[in-house]
Amino acid sequence: MKILVPVKRVVDFNVKVRVKPDGSGIDLQNVKMAMNPFDEIAVEEALRQKEAGKASEVVLVSVGPAGTAETIRTGLAMGADRGIWVKTDAVPEPLAVAKVLKAIVALEQPGLAILGKQAIDDDANQTGQMLSALLGWSQGTFASKLVIEGDKALVTREVDGGHETIRLRMPAIVTTDLRLNEPRYASLPNIMKAKKKPIDEKTPADLGVDVSPRLKVLKTAEPGARRGGVKVASVGELVGRLKEAGVI
Amino acid sequence: MSAILLLADHDNRTLKDGTARALTAALALGGDLHILVAGKDCGPAAAQAARLAGVSEVLVADSDDYAHHLAEPLAALLVALSGPYETIVAPATALGKNVMPRVAALLDVMQVSDIIKVVSPDTFERPIYAGNAIQTVQATDVKKIVTVRPAAFKATPAGSAVAPIEPVPSSPSSNLSTFVGAELARSERPELTAARIVISGGRAFQSAENFRKYLEPIADKLGAAIGASRAAVDAGYAPNDFQVGQTGKVVAPDLYIACGISGAIQHLAGMKDAKVIVAINKDPEAPIFQVADFGLVGDLFQILPELAKAL
Numbered sequence: 001m002k003i004l005v006p007v008k009r010v011v012d013f014n015v016k017v018r019v020k021p022d023g024s025g026i027d028l029q030n031v032k033m034a035m036n037p038f039d040e041i042a043v044e045e046a047l048r049q050k051e052a053g054k055a056s057e058v059v060l061v062s063v064g065p066a067g068t069a070e071t072i073r074t075g076l077a078m079g080a081d082r083g084i085w086v087k088t089d090a091v092p093e094p095l096a097v098a099k100v101l102k103a104i105v106a107l108e109q110p111g112l113a114i115l116g117k118q119a120i121d122d123d124a125n126q127t128g129q130m131l132s133a134l135l136g137w138s139q140g141t142f143a144s145k146l147v148i149e150g151d152k153a154l155v156t157r158e159v160d161g162g163h164e165t166i167r168l169r170m171p172a173i174v175t176t177d178l179r180l181n182e183p184r185y186a187s188l189p190n191i192m193k194a195k196k197k198p199i200d201e202k203t204p205a206d207l208g209v210d211v212s213p214r215l216k217v218l219k220t221a222e223p224g225a226r227r228g229g230v231k232v233a234s235v236g237e238l239v240g241r242l243k244e245a246g247v248i
Numbered sequence: 249m250s251a252i253l254l255l256a257d258h259d260n261r262t263l264k265d266g267t268a269r270a271l272t273a274a275l276a277l278g279g280d281l282h283i284l285v286a287g288k289d290c291g292p293a294a295a296q297a298a299r300l301a302g303v304s305e306v307l308v309a310d311s312d313d314y315a316h317h318l319a320e321p322l323a324a325l326l327v328a329l330s331g332p333y334e335t336i337v338a339p340a341t342a343l344g345k346n347v348m349p350r351v352a353a354l355l356d357v358m359q360v361s362d363i364i365k366v367v368s369p370d371t372f373e374r375p376i377y378a379g380n381a382i383q384t385v386q387a388t389d390v391k392k393i394v395t396v397r398p399a400a401f402k403a404t405p406a407g408s409a410v411a412p413i414e415p416v417p418s419s420p421s422s423n424l425s426t427f428v429g430a431e432l433a434r435s436e437r438p439e440l441t442a443a444r445i446v447i448s449g450g451r452a453f454q455s456a457e458n459f460r461k462y463l464e465p466i467a468d469k470l471g472a473a474i475g476a477s478r479a480a481v482d483a484g485y486a487p488n489d490f491q492v493g494q495t496g497k498v499v500a501p502d503l504y505i506a507c508g509i510s511g512a513i514q515h516l517a518g519m520k521d522a523k524v525i526v527a528i529n530k531d532p533e534a535p536i537f538q539v540a541d542f543g544l545v546g547d548l549f550q551i552l553p554e555l556a557k558a559l
Contacts, residue, residue: 016513017377026381038495094349095358118495122376124361129319129349138424139319141346144488154428158488159342160264160441160497164430166318169423178478178495179488214358216386218371223382226520229541231532235554238526241542247445247503247524248470248559 001111003046003055005080006101007039007062009071010121023219035071038116041176043075044183045146046114054148057081061104063097065089069199076194077186083199088211096211098130103207105135110171112153117142117175128175138168144179250279255326255338255347258285258293265442266339268300268403270396274337275302275404276366282307286325288315294413301407311418316427317343323350324419330355330391340395352393359393360385364400378494378517398441399500399521433487443473445503448492451479452508452548459485462548465556475499477509493518508548511536
């Protein structure tokens with residue numbers, strides 16, 4: 001069985017982004033980029049399934065502009081077998097990405113696709129569920145555990161109030177939550193090896209997918225700033241202040 | 249007049265707080281508002297939905313297929329019902345996040361996730377980059393699929409009228425997935441996302457025992473919910489559903505007390521809309537103090553017992 005892992009290049013999670021003064025978006029000039037952290041967890045999970053003998057090949061796919069190949073390369077250095085870069089300068093929305101991925105699924109015929117539950121740039125939390133819908137597959141979102149048993153996948157999900165476990169008929173879509181695993185670091189030999197692994201290039205047009213946006217972004221603004229308050233000297237003073245503020 | 253369908257989040261007996269909060273956003277769109285309660289033996293939740301102010305009809309789909317809110321049958325049901333509705337809304341809870349993008353893709357609609365403000369019936373504000381920027385987006389699709397951040401809206405209270413309750417047929421079952429089991433915490437404390445006061449702990453507690461021992465007495469006295477930073481959850485001090493932050497729960501209580509939490513941007517994304525923030529941390533340079541109204545520098549193992557006593 002092949003596992004497909006879609007990955008996204010995003011601003012590194014340690015970077016505090018700046019809104020452009022004219023409100024037209026986020027300033028991405030000279031900002032450190034990295035693989036979306038949830039996607040790293042997805043790559044790791046796919047590799048573990050392969051190492052456990054449940055999968056034969058791990059294929060990465062990413063949709064994005066120049067630089068995207070670097071992100072695919074990061075996953076190849078972790079141990080994935082090969083990559084597909086769907087080149088576009090547009091910033092495709094989750095629905096468009098799901099359509100591109102559907103076309104890739106038709107070409108690659110994976111038995112499972114593992115995606116990050118959410119990208120930390122647009123915080124949309126949609127692509128996995130949308131891909132699942134377009135394919136008519138089952139979905140196990142926000143996974144903290146994945147066990148593949150024959151043609152079924154047992155997924156433990158993080159839900160409000162705790163966990164639940166569901167059984168998916170495969171082929172299936174799984175999206176990762178934080179506790180699924182801890183992604184490995186790429187070793188130097190594997191980084192060298194990754195340079196020779198193939199990355200196939202395609203465009204949305206090759207795949208017959210229209211990636212034009214459905215949402216119009218009218219404005220991007222700074223959130224209301226919160227100013228730091230005062231330091232209090234003692235528990236007594238803190239309790240007094242909270243009573244004054246009427247919150248206790 | 250346009251019609252709006254709100255997907256209720258509930259446990260068959262009662263509506264989750266997020267439903268009444270998402271209702272507030274849905275009512276701001278202006279239109280005839282229907283609520284869908286899909287579940288098994290969910291009459292009590294439907295009756296509660298019928299009493300919420302502004303609701304003109306409650307649709308009830310009562311079937312084994314919906315007992316556990318699996319995404320595939322619920323999405324199929326919503327698509328089958330979608331015809332007359334211009335907008336379909338759900339709270340951005342674990343349920344809404346799981347189901348709504350599936351509905352959106354089936355209807356070929358680009359969803360607007362996690363809105364914090366309704367600007368007009370097709371234009372919304374939503375946070376991106378862990379709340380470090382707010383985007384104003386206009387949906388151009390014929391239908392709109394929207395999820396609502398519960399913490400950003402007040403709950404709509406019960407009104408004087410009772411809306412009619414209409415049963416709707418269930419959609420054919422797909423059997424793509426089956427429910428196996430759940431481990432849900434039963435707590436006497438308020439729901440994290442609905443609590444008026446939240447007290448949260450971080451890695452500084454050093455153990456699950458300490459986490460409970462030092463936080464619970466204060467939570468009990470204040471009637472507060474308990475939250476945690478990602479570090480505390482990863483270390484096993486607190487269960488996963490306690491996590492407050494960008495990818496965990498987003499809260500906006502009247503009072504948020506952060507204990508031993510440094511204040512990573514991902515955590516701040518989950519609590520910076522609290523009315524009053526208190527930070528207790530031994531590091532005076534911790535970033536959490538930059539957003540705290542009241543900061544207390546010191547050892548939480550001394551401060552917290554003192555605080556429990558003073559309340």
